[in-house]
Each structure stands twice: as structure tokens, then as C-alpha cells.
Amino acid sequence: MSSETPKIPPNGSKNGDFRLSDANLRRLPGQVRQPAYDRSLISPGIVHLGIGAFHRAHQAVVIDDLLAGGAMDWGIVGASLRSPATRDALAPQDCLYTLAVRSGAGTEHRIIGSVLANEVAPEKPGQLIARMADPATRIVSLTVTEKGYCHTPQTGDLDEHHPDIAHDLQNPGTPRSAVGFLVAALARRRIAGAAPFTVLSCDNLSANGHTVGRIVTQFAALRSRNLAKWIETEVAFPSTMVDRIVPETTEADRSAVSSALGMTDAWPVVTEPFTQWIVEDRFPGGRPDFAAAGVQLVSDVTPFEHMKLRLLNASHSALAYLGYLAGHETIAATMTDERFAAFALQVMQNAAPTLAMPEGTDLAAYSASLLKRFSNPALHHRTWQIAMDGSQKLPQRLLATMQDRLRMGRSIDTHALAVAGWMRYVTGTDEQGRAIDVRDPLAAKLKAIAESTGPVADRLASALLEVEQIFGTLGADPRMRGAVTAALEKLFKVGAREAVRTFRAA
Incomplete structure (x- = not known):
């Protein structure tokens, strides 16, 4: 919801002299x-x-x-x-x-x-x-x-x-x-x-x-x-x-x-x-x-909570950061690009093996329903809105899945590109050199890091991965550092749209 007070039409507007109320x-x-x-x-x-x-x-x-x-x-x-x-x-x-x-x-x-x-x-x-x-x-x-x-x-x-x-x-x-x-x-x-x-x-x-x-x-x-x-x-x-x-x-x-x-x-x-x-x-x-x-x-919400955080919220954040960088204002607009839709599904598919769901849960059907919901043309859900407060959201939406996949010996390339999208976003400057209004409790700290490293993938990724409030010990894992740095380097080199279009998970 907007933090600004809404503009209330005066009496005598096209809606008449009436205001929604019990009496009306x-x-x-x-x-x-x-x-x-x-x-x-x-x-x-x-x-x-x-x-x-x-x-x-x-x-x-x-x-x-x-x-x-x-x-x-x-x-x-x-x-x-x-x-x-x-x-x-x-x-x-x-x-x-x-x-x-x-x-x-x-x-x-x-x-x-x-x-x-x-x-x-x-x-x-x-x-x-x-x-x-x-x-x-x-x-x-x-x-x-x-x-x-x-x-x-x-x-x-x-x-x-x-x-x-x-x-x-x-x-x-x-x-x-x-x-x-x-x-x-x-x-x-x-x-x-x-x-x-x-x-x-x-x-x-x-x-x-x-x-x-x-x-x-x-x-x-x-x-x-x-x-x-x-x-x-x-x-x-x-x-x-x-x-x-x-x-x-x-x-x-x-x-x-x-x-x-x-x-x-x-x-x-x-x-x-x-x-x-x-x-x-x-x-x-x-x-x-x-x-x-x-x-x-x-009696136990945990499996359903993990399903939502790791399938819906994770793919939503991935679309928000990468879609914003690619110039898409809304999630629905981002989903009109087939490669972004495919990437969102891949985020979900990579998270699925980390979930322990009750018998009968159809994760494929749930994922398909999410793609349909994201594509709803009547909803103007702004990528910028979803991108807010990423430092608070990444641990449960993306990083927990990455930790589990690393323990399982599986690739984290898909999620690494989403994390790299966040890193590119919090530099505060988009791919056309325009300022990004980064809303985050750690915005000042993240901006200072980006200014000190410059748009150099290995330096920026290394510095951000050292923010323990977000990454904890995961940031020190060489597999994490390698995957995220490679993804961020590609974003700087070819941009988000092309990075997603040519993405192939290991």
C-alpha cells in the first residue's frame, strides 16, 4: 500500500456528493x-x-x-x-x-x-x-x-x-x-x-x-x-x-x-x-x-509455509529484480516474456526437491497455478513494490533453498541469478544509468558497499556476501561465491533481459 495519503475527490465530483459510509x-x-x-x-x-x-x-x-x-x-x-x-x-x-x-x-x-x-x-x-x-x-x-x-x-x-x-x-x-x-x-x-x-x-x-x-x-x-x-x-x-x-x-x-x-x-x-x-x-x-x-x-504449517516461500515468494522476487532491471513495470508485463516465465518456473522446480510435503501435494499443479496468477493482466503488481526490503526477504525466499541444494550437492545457478539480480538492483542505478529508489532497511549500507566497489562483479558480490545480517555463513561458501559472482558478471555484461534469455542451469 502506498505510504502517501490518498487524494480524495471533493464533493461535486463525478461520483456525486456521496462518500462510502454506513448511511450510504x-x-x-x-x-x-x-x-x-x-x-x-x-x-x-x-x-x-x-x-x-x-x-x-x-x-x-x-x-x-x-x-x-x-x-x-x-x-x-x-x-x-x-x-x-x-x-x-x-x-x-x-x-x-x-x-x-x-x-x-x-x-x-x-x-x-x-x-x-x-x-x-x-x-x-x-x-x-x-x-x-x-x-x-x-x-x-x-x-x-x-x-x-x-x-x-x-x-x-x-x-x-x-x-x-x-x-x-x-x-x-x-x-x-x-x-x-x-x-x-x-x-x-x-x-x-x-x-x-x-x-x-x-x-x-x-x-x-x-x-x-x-x-x-x-x-x-x-x-x-x-x-x-x-x-x-x-x-x-x-x-x-x-x-x-x-x-x-x-x-x-x-x-x-x-x-x-x-x-x-x-x-x-x-x-x-x-x-x-x-x-x-x-x-x-x-x-x-x-x-x-x-x-x-x-497441526503443522511448516511444509505449506516452505512451499509458499520457496515457490511463490522466491519466483516473485526473482521476477521483481530481474524484471525491473529489464524494464518491466509489473509482474504481469514481465510474464509476457516467455523466457522470464520459464525462469520463474525453473526457480520453483529447483526449490521443489528441498520441500517435504504431505502426501498428495501436487507441486507441479501448484507451480502452474502460480504462473497463471502472475500472468493476470488485470493486476498491476509493480516489480518495484515486490523488490522492497530484499535484505529481509532473501534469507527465507532464496537463501534457504540454496543452502539445502548445496547440502544435496545440487546446482544453485538458478537462484544465484536471482540473488545477483538483487545485488545489481541495490546498487541504486539501473541499466540505463537512471536512479533506482531502493527501499530497504539496509539501503544506506548497501549503497555504500556498491559505491566502494564500483560495478565490478567479483568485488561487489564479495562485499555483499560478507553482510552477515543477510547471508550469515552462506556468504563464505566458495560454491555460493562462485555462482553468484558469475551470474552478477553476466548481468553487468549483457543486462538482465539477455541474461535470462540465454540462461542455462548447470
Whole structure:
């Protein structure tokens, strides 16, 4: 989702004087699906940290379905940890927004009503902590992206030197980080003798439940050993796998949706028909009947999580870096080039032997479905958007597969080209000499490395592979260094399009 406040058409625009709201639902066209419940009867049971586009197109839709089925005490209170943009856009709309599901057959519009309120953490951190500490809150879910956990991706441990962590330890009542808010609210519930809420991460972290549990416990231990022990023994951190492609909402999207509604929606979300949510069934404080809304409840999410990270997310990142360098603005545009589509499939095929899936899982069919989804011409999913925060994404999306293939004695050339694409991208200059807006927590460090080495493959690859926060010990493996250096050298020599076109894995 864009970090900027959306431009809201003034009254008197082509959409009339109407703004999407509870009062104006009756004015919507008949083909627009509306909430099938009385919103005034809904009470909150979930606080969600990071109420961006993905949450509103995924988990909030599931809850909307469950509210329609009678689960009236499971409404959502959303929280933005940084910007007030979402609150400012949705508050005048009573937190209603449009889900626009696009495919080659057209667009279906649905109004989602499961979000009841939006908090802005920096404005009133104490109010958000109180919401989370309220015994009525039984689940705190998160989509704060990989970087939002203030951890080291290669190890999965808390980054104690992260500025937000340092701030939160000094100011426990006014935290900045998601981890700080979780621990502050849990500490308050412990003091009050209230049962803890379940922490439900919906981000693309490896073993996200276990990882977040470890990070939260490590942070709590820096405040109080007893608090950390209580969290470790009493708080559930179920793992999840989430899957839905949700591009950034554009001004063109807002205009198109508002036209379809006949009234203004300041911040709709656009997505694809496919959606999947697999959840470890561990909720001591209770949960809604997720299965009734199509959620798959399992005892172990790990194989499904690895399948998604190593097939979908890995190929998505490969297409993003190499496609961007080749001049493609979107994933769908990149997929129109047969060689890029073939390369994406090869990333998936190379990852498949590293997966241990339940019997009956058809990885070939799953891979084919991904290629079809990536090619959806109605979704304008920008390569630049997917390329963000690569330092946080590479370990679980690409590097874990490379480690496993090296242990198996297999080639890593395919993934090496994807990693080399990232290296070429983070230099901050594209193949035409234009600046790249690199968005990454380590952007300054990566840029400094690129400037010190220059566009020389062996020097740049060697220096970046030494960034332990990303590559850990894998960067020192001579097989890794050789494969990545060769791939990066080819990128510098012939460019991304030609490198992909002529790629042949060993």
C-alpha cells in the first residue's frame, strides 16, 4: 500500500456528493456486495497491527465472512504503527472499504465491514496498549512486513541494537515497534491477572509463529525475566501461511472503484480471485470458526509455509529484480516474456526437491497455478513494490533453498541469478544509468558497499556476501561465491533481459 495519503475527490465530483459510509450503503448499485450483518451489533475481538492493503484483502475478508455467519464478537480494531493515512482515509467511511477482485473476466466489488476502528499508534500509544490489554481482545494479529519485527532475518533473533527496540526498552509505555506494543500489552494483562491474547503473525517469516514468539520473549527478557517466562509458558504464537496477491492501490484504482460504486471510496484494495490461509490450530483464548470461512486449520504449517516461500515468494522476487532491471513495470508485463516465465518456473522446480510435503501435494499443479496468477493482466503488481526490503526477504525466499541444494550437492545457478539480480538492483542505478529508489532497511549500507566497489562483479558480490545480517555463513561458501559472482558478471555484461534469455542451469 502506498505510504502517501490518498487524494480524495471533493464533493461535486463525478461520483456525486456521496462518500462510502454506513448511511450510504443503500445507495450502492445492486451488483455491489454489502456486509450481510448489522454492523452496530458487532464487538471487537481482534486487534490487528499493520492494517495495510494485504490485511484488508485477506484476513479482514475472512472475518467479514464469519461476521455474516453470526460470529458477532470478532470484529477488528486496526492499528497503524507509522502513518495516519489509512485512518484518515477510512474514518469518514465508518471504516468501510471496497474489495475489488480482478480477473480477465472483469472486476467484482464487495464492501468489507469487519474493521470497526483504526488506531494510529504514534498519536495515542497508550490507547492502543489498552485496546490490546482489554480481555475482550483474544487475538492480536500482525502484517507489519518482515522488517517490522526488528530482527535479524538470517538468525531469527531480536536485533537488540535496532533503534526502535532501544527506544521501547527506555520507554515501555510509549513503544514504537510491534514487538514493544505486544510486550507492553501482555505485561499489563499479566499484572491484571487476565489471560493473554494469542499472537497471530501473518507475515512471510520463516516459521512465523515460532520466530515471533522467540523475538517477543527475547525482548521481554530485557525488561523482566519473570515476564519473559510467563510469555514463554502462557502465550500462544501459532504459525500461519497466507497467500493472496495484493498490488499497491493507485489513483486509477480509486477512480475506477469510485465510479463503479457511484460514490467515493478513498482507499479500496485490489486483489486476485485466489486466496489461501493455513493456520496452526493453537488458540487457548478462543478463536472464531475459521474453517467456516475456508481457512485450513492444521497441526503443522511448516511444509505449506516452505512451499509458499520457496515457490511463490522466491519466483516473485526473482521476477521483481530481474524484471525491473529489464524494464518491466509489473509482474504481469514481465510474464509476457516467455523466457522470464520459464525462469520463474525453473526457480520453483529447483526449490521443489528441498520441500517435504504431505502426501498428495501436487507441486507441479501448484507451480502452474502460480504462473497463471502472475500472468493476470488485470493486476498491476509493480516489480518495484515486490523488490522492497530484499535484505529481509532473501534469507527465507532464496537463501534457504540454496543452502539445502548445496547440502544435496545440487546446482544453485538458478537462484544465484536471482540473488545477483538483487545485488545489481541495490546498487541504486539501473541499466540505463537512471536512479533506482531502493527501499530497504539496509539501503544506506548497501549503497555504500556498491559505491566502494564500483560495478565490478567479483568485488561487489564479495562485499555483499560478507553482510552477515543477510547471508550469515552462506556468504563464505566458495560454491555460493562462485555462482553468484558469475551470474552478477553476466548481468553487468549483457543486462538482465539477455541474461535470462540465454540462461542455462548447470
